[in-house]
């Protein structure tokens with residue numbers, strides 16, 4: 003069981019490398035984030051022992067129940083928050099995570115900025131884009147993106163360094179369309195980072211320029 007997740011991770015890494023080379027990219031320019039939500043410390047440990055260091059969680063509270071101890075043991079772990087963030091959890095999130103992929107409104111960007119200053123922390127930040135404009139999904143709608151990015155980045159705004167954009171395509175649609183769209187939006191905004199691609203479509207995402215893929219069930223099995 004434990005060895006199978008390490009084997010799956012290796013397999014995914016080699017598939018990412020193939021997809022990257024086919025797209026004329028360097029495999030090292032793609033970070034594989036192992037998404038550990040709903041999985042416990044015992045499931046995570048073999049990956050840490052195998053040398054993997056990038057992990058993702060979608061809830062602050064759940065992450066707090068497993069990662070402080072693991073990070074004490076493996077200080078070079080990079081923990082990525084990939085789920086929506088509530089204002090009252092920002093301080094905890096900034097203390098524990100090394101990257102936040104889910105900035106979806108200006109208010110949360112401002113709260114992150116203040117928490118980073120207060121805690122002397124510097125996180126890698128992505129703005130989530132609701133590329134499918136789905137009402138139930140968080141993220142900035144494409145029409146508002148440039149305004150939100152401006153306010154995040156301007157010195158007289160939140161003066162934040164934004165690494166890139168993140169999206170979760172609608173389940174029933176062709177992901178490639180959304181990956182291409184996110185890539186275009188990032189290019190227009192002068193952003194290099196692209197957090198896109200999950201278990202079913204990470205190779206497609208790499209073909210469209212993903213710098214961060216977020217893979218859970220293909221490593222750990224069904225949740």
Ligand SMILES: *Cc1c(COP(=O)(O)O)cnc(C)c1O
Nearest residue numbers: 037060084200201216217218219
């Ligand atoms: C759970 C989750 C993933 C991973 O999904 P899988 O289909 O299990 O690979 C990726 N991104 C986000 C935002 C998630 O919540």
